[in-house]
Amino acid sequence: MAAAAARSKVVSTLRQLQAGAGSCPCHSHAHSHTPTASSFSSLLKYGRQYASGNESTDYAFEMAASNIRFGPGVTREIGMDLNNIKAKKVAVYTDSNIAKLHPLKAVIESLEQNKVNYVVYDTVRVEPTDTSFKSAIEFARQHNPDAFVAVGGGSVMDTCKAASLYSSHPEADFLDFVNAPIGKGLPIRKALKPLIAVPTTAGTGSETTGTAIFDYEPLHTKTGIAHRALKPYLGIVDPDNTRSMPAQVHASSGLDVLCHALESYTALPYNERSPRPADPILRPAYQGSNPISDVWSLHALRMVVKYLPRAYKDPEDLEAQQQMLLASTFAGIGFGNAGVHLCHGLSYPISGLNKNYHHPGYKVDHALVPHGVSVSLTSPSVFRFTAASCPDRHIDAAAAFGADPAHIKPTTAGDVLAEKLTAFLEELDVPNGLKGLGFDSSMIPQLVEGALPQERVTRLAPTRAPAAEQLAKIFENSMTNY
Structure with missing residues (x-):
């Protein structure tokens, strides 16, 4: 009887955990696309289908972190x-x-x-x-x-x-x-x-x-x-x-965390990425959004929204600095297993083509656009562009910035998120778009040319890899943000 009672207690506990699974603080409102207990059954079904050779897309994801x-x-x-x-x-x-x-x-x-x-x-x-x-x-x-x-x-x-x-x-x-x-x-x-x-x-x-x-x-x-x-x-x-980080380094490095979290959460789902690897060693580290990376990414996003402005504005706010360090690690686990997409893919030519801009707060002897700045400047335009492919995830992200998800329509998710991002960048004194770095529209063809080879990340956009014309439009819309 004691053994039966013990088994009953275990079963009861498991049922309680299962019942609470849908109320994870990272995925608690109705718009979330994160798999529930029932949708995990669907994932398993899809996995069996892919494993049988009926599909060319991947059927599995891996979790790896230091x-x-x-x-x-x-x-x-x-x-x-x-x-x-x-x-x-x-x-x-x-x-x-x-x-x-x-x-x-x-x-x-x-x-x-x-x-x-x-x-x-x-x-x-x-x-x-x-x-x-x-x-x-x-x-x-x-x-x-x-x-x-x-x-x-x-x-x-x-x-x-x-x-x-x-x-x-x-x-x-x-x-x-x-x-x-x-x-x-x-x-x-x-x-x-x-x-x-x-x-x-x-x-x-x-x-x-x-x-x-x-x-x-x-x-x-x-x-x-x-x-x-x-x-x-x-x-x-x-x-x-x-603790020795200057304010501008706090801001720019924190913006990298922001984009890691946003991009990995909105990345192409792992079971839509192709080709399926013939050998597990060929499965990329950047494998697409998945149920585990989602938890880390969305939680990191909420931490950035709460703590980055504090860490930037008050060098004595040790709590904010500590929480941003944790957020960076959390987002690293998220994007390290899901990947990033367009903000990062478009940032690479922005940094590479910069000849004269030198961001304040960095003691270097060469022109420098900090990575966090280069990824953030296109973010409002990027998420306006990607929202149509997974509006619910963009609603989740807007809600992390304080928007009421009940009042966001799928058709306006990208605009709402972009507006929240723009206000966030302005609060952190980020340069006003690419023109703030010295770029102008005449350089868009060079920026596009530099972004096109970044297929490792651009192919993870929920829209999949955009065409050159679409990239040009994102760059054009990023010339000024506010």
Whole structure:
């Protein structure tokens, strides 16, 4: 009887959990497209159909993310982590600004206290290029470390990933692993050395993802390398490491989180993406929206809306800064498994074609459009364009900004979301559209030309890859936002 009572209690608990599944705080109103208990049965049915060979689209999704450790002061543990994995020689990557600040000092202090042998590469380029990647790769090949540490923002973490990848593949040509059609997009089949990422900005989420983005100088556009093997072994997410961020860096890095969340939540569903991989190693990291990434992405969006304006306006608001750091990691898990689409695809030529604009708050000696700024400037026009393909998801996003979903029609979802985004950008003092960076309509053909090769991400738009004429229209509508 005791066993029967125990079974009854378990069954009762499971029923309660099932009954509460539809009231997830991330998906609680009637417009949500997130699968419910009944629609999971449909997903399973579709999976069986795809597995039987009747469809060319994918039938499965994978969930992958780095180990994450979060807490104020947790950077002090990194030396112990490296001893625990028996690292004999560690390459520490950072940039010239972080090299002078608390985050790198905390890492070095921990390495020395724990008697970890290390070398430092402190000339990572902010917004890296193929040339700067190659310099970092050469350093790794010369020193042959058995572990890597990245201390910095997305530029540092991405550069360190590339150094780890190519030092493990000394025979590889640089374009072998770069995303097609610019590179060959070959899968990574060798095990890489462990990499510990210590983010110093609340934006890229690169501590959770298998992507490394850079400017490809011959084409004046961004591209990247994407594979789950690039994921850091561990992300050390320490709020103490973001306190030195200037206000404009808070804003621009937070805007990257915003677009990661929005784009991954509205991405093409994973079971509509094609082709279906012939081998699981060929399934892309950016696989389309799915039930797990949806939770992370929508929750991260709500956090950004609540905390980014506070973090930008008040450098002493430590709660907001800490929550934005968490939001960055959450969005990284979301987009690292679902992908991004048009805001990112269109941002790459914006950054690559910039010759003169230098964003305030960044201490660099070259023209610079921060990645978060470049992705955000087209966002109002992008989501006006994509809304017709999945209006309910755009209603969800507008609701995260405070709009009443009961008063949004499917036909107006894109306009409402775009208006909320425009007001949000203006509140953060973001340049007023592409003209604020020095672009004009005469440069639209070059911008389109730079966006067209970004198929890895543009094909994940819910509209699928737009034609050149549609991209041109989005760029034109993004010349001014308010």
